Amino acid sequence: MNRRHFLRASLSALLLPHAAWAQPAGYRRLLILVELKGGNDGLNTVVPHADDQYYRLRPRLALRDVLPLDARTGLHPALEPLLPLWKARELAIVQGVGYPAPNLSHFRSIEIWDTASKSDEYLTEGWLARVLAGHSAPREFAADGVAVGGNDMGPLAGSGVRAIALNDPAAFLRRARLASPAGKGYNSALDHILRVEADIAQAASRLHGGTSFTTEFPRGAFGNAVRVAAQLAANPAGVAAVRLSLGGFDTHQNQAPIHQRLLGELAAGLAALKAALVEAGRWDSTLVMSYAEFGRRAQENNSGGTDHGTAAAHFFAGGRVKGGLYGEAPRLDDLDNGNLRHSVDFHSLYATALERWWGLPAPGVLKGRFAPLDLLRA
Numbered sequence: 001m002n003r004r005h006f007l008r009a010s011l012s013a014l015l016l017p018h019a020a021w022a023q024p025a026g027y028r029r030l031l032i033l034v035e036l037k038g039g040n041d042g043l044n045t046v047v048p049h050a051d052d053q054y055y056r057l058r059p060r061l062a063l064r065d066v067l068p069l070d071a072r073t074g075l076h077p078a079l080e081p082l083l084p085l086w087k088a089r090e091l092a093i094v095q096g097v098g099y100p101a102p103n104l105s106h107f108r109s110i111e112i113w114d115t116a117s118k119s120d121e122y123l124t125e126g127w128l129a130r131v132l133a134g135h136s137a138p139r140e141f142a143a144d145g146v147a148v149g150g151n152d153m154g155p156l157a158g159s160g161v162r163a164i165a166l167n168d169p170a171a172f173l174r175r176a177r178l179a180s181p182a183g184k185g186y187n188s189a190l191d192h193i194l195r196v197e198a199d200i201a202q203a204a205s206r207l208h209g210g211t212s213f214t215t216e217f218p219r220g221a222f223g224n225a226v227r228v229a230a231q232l233a234a235n236p237a238g239v240a241a242v243r244l245s246l247g248g249f250d251t252h253q254n255q256a257p258i259h260q261r262l263l264g265e266l267a268a269g270l271a272a273l274k275a276a277l278v279e280a281g282r283w284d285s286t287l288v289m290s291y292a293e294f295g296r297r298a299q300e301n302n303s304g305g306t307d308h309g310t311a312a313a314h315f316f317a318g319g320r321v322k323g324g325l326y327g328e329a330p331r332l333d334d335l336d337n338g339n340l341r342h343s344v345d346f347h348s349l350y351a352t353a354l355e356r357w358w359g360l361p362a363p364g365v366l367k368g369r370f371a372p373l374d375l376l377r378a
Helices: 003-015 052-057 077-087 106-115 127-134 169-179 188-206 221-234 255-279 346-357
Strands: 030-036 091-098 145-148 163-166 241-246 286-291 312-317 324-326
Touching: 030 221, 030 255, 077 091, 077 255, 077 312, 091 346, 127 145, 127 241, 145 221, 221 241, 221 255, 241 255, 255 286, 255 312, 286 346, 312 346
Parallel strands: 030 241, 030 286, 091 324, 145 163, 145 241
Antiparallel strands: 091 312, 286 312
């Protein structure tokens, strides 16, 4: 748990007027974000297999055996566990996601995505933190948001939000019990600290990992993160948002086997997540969305990999998703200095989650109007 962050956020929450907590918002619908750390290669994830230029740009890396989605587009074979979602029309693929004047630095570009800023704008708080600070989740929720794995809060970083970094609910509970105050302090300042400590212990006791599933979760760090996300979704204590991450997508060399393994982990994890959410009765009230700092360049490099690029495809999944292909197919004959031109601004993905999923106004948080995508059923 990121203890310092929770203490600061809890203090900010205590200072908010009661009316702020009384705003119900649509947080009974859960949002799960999946970050593909390092920048996923969109062209070898959602493959333009009918485009001759794809094979000219990638004589070694081009995939010739794909899972066809239509006459022009296919999925990497490692994503086969996602085909049932596609056939059930519960998987939407948004092509060409990026932003104007893209930055190709890992650190800066993920900062742009996490804060929903423009490429020349520097914001200090995550976009979800701003949403939850301005439109509070129900006070009875155990937490506003949970970042599973590590202490990086990503879009949940900021003040005025009860966000927790969590790897293992059971271990979190044991640590929080140790933090539980034993008695009354000697002054009001200490009493306040002890009350905040009590909030931590109370949140921990309600974010338990005791839910039992018949679903088998994949082994490994991402499989464990998916299991934790499913437990949080099934927990009646409630959270508004969960962030997962899968790292290793910075494939400058020897990409083919690495990418196959990573996409296999992603697909197996998402398939297990759907099965567990169906078990818990939460599939229709959960929206899963992927994101990454950028895609890869259109042309392969000399090391059997791809370098930092721009636009890429991303996934939406859930029981209320209107499955299909969205956005424009990549124009490999119209590159921008070797990079794909984006056709969908990533802010529109966030506007979709805010306006169409939670029923919240997006312009204030996103500092502008971005058209949400019509990929969700009411």
